[in-house]
Amino acid sequence: MEFKAALMSADDIDRAxxxxxxxxxxxxxxxxxxxxxxIRTRGVPxxxxxxxxxxxxxxxxxxxxxxxxxxxxxxxxxxxEIPQVKDSEIDFSIxxxxxxxVDDVIYTARTARAAMEALTKLGRPARIQLxxxxxxGHTELPIRxxxxxxxxxxSVGEVVAVCLSEIDGENAVKxxxx
Numbered sequence: 001m002e003f004k005a006a007l008m009s010a011d012d013i014d015r016a017x018x019x020x021x022x023x024x025x026x027x028x029x030x031x032x033x034x035x036x037x038x039i040r041t042r043g044v045p046x047x048x049x050x051x052x053x054x055x056x057x058x059x060x061x062x063x064x065x066x067x068x069x070x071x072x073x074x075x076x077x078x079x080x081e082i083p084q085v086k087d088s089e090i091d092f093s094i095x096x097x098x099x100x101x102v103d104d105v106i107y108t109a110r111t112a113r114a115a116m117e118a119l120t121k122l123g124r125p126a127r128i129q130l131x132x133x134x135x136x137g138h139t140e141l142p143i144r145x146x147x148x149x150x151x152x153x154x155s156v157g158e159v160v161a162v163c164l165s166e167i168d169g170e171n172a173v174k175x176x177x178x
Contacts, residue, residue, distance in 0.1 A: 001159060001176040007152055010171035013133065016149030017046070020131060021053035023147055024100060033126065034062045034098050037090060039069060039115050042104035045166040046133060050102060065090030067101070072114035094123040100147075104162040106132045109143040134173060136160050 008016070028034050031054060038047030044066045055061035066089040101115050112130055119128065131147035136154040152175075154160060159176040163169075 004175040008173035020147045037065045039103040043102045047102040063092045069114040072118045096126045099125040105134045109139040109141040
């Protein structure tokens with residue numbers, strides 16, 4: 001892949017997450033029945049960062065869980081002969097809660113669909129909202145995020161890479177050509 005552009009810096013990412021935190025609080029009238037669930041892999045640290053920003057604003061953080069959607073993917077046979085499945089770590093009830101699913105990028109929306117299916121196997125939330133750092137367009141399903149850090153129109157020949165210090169050692173969003 002060939003590097004094309006730096007799209008967001010560490011400061012840009014932090015500002016976007018702070019803004020989204022305010023939007024989540026405002027839209028849900030506080031955090032009383034709210035929980036955040038990060039979609040593995042990069043959705044998890046993003047959800048944890050959002051929880052810290054919400055705590056700085058509200059004085060309390062919503063619970064944060066981790067969701068593995070591997071078995072719910074519709075392209076499971078394409079990604080690996082024997083997929084690596086990790087347990088979801090949600091140690092709180094999602095019954096009648098507002099669950100904010102958090103992911104790094106929305107592209108086709110198939111990951112979001114799989115996450116909703118995996119989540120509903122764990123309980124029946126009152127509502128599910130979707131939060132992404134990057135919306136690059138090209139959804140193939142009628143799913144749109146409720147919260148977006150940045151809209152970045154891309155071509156199908158481009159790749160958006162979200163780098164997070166917890167996983168990648170740096171905070172940045174980069175654009176590559178396939």
